[in-house]
Amino acid sequence: MYSSFAFSFMPYKTILSPRASITTQDNKNAKDYRTKVSRNPKLEKLQYNYLFPEISEREAQHAKKYPNAKIISLGIGDTTEPLPDVVASSMANYAYSLSTRTGYRGYGAEQGSKIYASFYAYKLLIIKSCYLHTSDKSYEVHFLPENSKSSKLQDLRKAIAETFYKDMGIQGAEVFVSDGAQCDISRLQMLFGSNMSIAVQDPIFPAYIDSSVIIGQTGEVEQGSGRYQNIEYMRCDPHNNFFPGLSKTARTDIIFFCSPNNPTGHAASWEQLEQLVKLAQENGSIIVYDSAYAVYITDGSPRSIYEIPGAKKVAIEVSSFSKIAGFTGVRLGWTVVPKELLYSNGFPVINDFNRIICTCFNGASRIAQAGGLASLSSEGFKVSFRPPRVILSEQLLNPHISFQAVMSLVDYYKSNAEILLETFESLGLKAYGGVNAPYLWVHFPGSNSWDVFNEILEKTHIITVPGSGFGPAGKEYIRVTAFGHRENILEAADRLRSLLL
């Protein structure tokens, strides 16, 4: 016991001492050493780095080049505003309960756990309190042990079904809680395997195409068009109101469809989704419907594919707390696989997805799930967007407050989008989206999107995303995100006006 303890604290150099005689020549060889393992050829097919790390890299290079410039990022769609207090305190409370014998829990159910959540009324049963100091003020945080009398066993799967799929016949057991939609996209690709034919909107969130390439569903990229062989690209542009001409779309096994679409911001209408479901029914295809931005829809368009009759037999839905509740760093999402969705041999798809989840995933963080539950506590009175950084007694006692707080965050980003939309329109540029989504898709006719990206960055220190990163149809566009502090959005609007006027 003693010796292993001593060994683990031995200085690094001492542990390495037998190798201390390595010569410079050996070092050189060590540097050139290669394994005999060949690179996965599917990864070799990928054309570029994944888009968003590439944008971050460009931002870092720009910061190096102009160390005194204030860079404003309207690029990667990452949320910027703080979590509502009731959501953060619920996670803090849950985390604290893990330090108690009664509260501690280990692995949860892979599909999503039932957990004791105490996001309301916990002031009644304070067992421990501490002071947190933030830059603005210090405030008291109260902790309640898990499974104490005032915390209730809550089921996030059921809460998701009731909040987002009310009256659509989706049961909690058909909801699989995850660590985010992007991870679920890859798990779905593993579910389908390499022999599937796929269709994607063009443009679309890049994880769909890249994961298809990695799993082996595609051929090589065609030089010139930038398209991968074996992918059916469903072009979405202003000529077709950002909805593909389905009569010209070849049959595929899987149809990836994102609404509101990232990057165009277009939310498909009821009629459009009816056509999509009809196409899947006629072709015997499965739709993978990404509704990560559904709560941004305010024009009455469907927020879920399951609003369309018959969709449960042909569609899987992927979604996320990231852009709903500011959980991009917390990590929480879900996938719905209805029991009625069957393979050609009659086997339920849900059984296989359950198998994939159990094999490749061990369940979402319990702390994140406590935060997810708190953010869905719904229907109550509206709090101001930025509640004071103290836990108000009404907040503690009202179980329905935080969904309203979360929706206030969504409203804030939508107001940012309005400012940006007005800015581009005042400059005579055509900007799409921004109404049902936190993204604007701005057209620069005849230009190359990377050139536009570079010019805007060079002249205004504003980061955007070149449209071609989302597919060949994006080559004359840039995507601009409405996630940002209001003061930055206003400053960005001023800078863009002075550049483009």
Ligand code: PLP
């Ligand atoms: N789906 C779409 C359409 C997205 O735009 C994003 C993130 O930007 C994701 C999925 C990923 O979501 P998550 O943060 O849950 O992984």
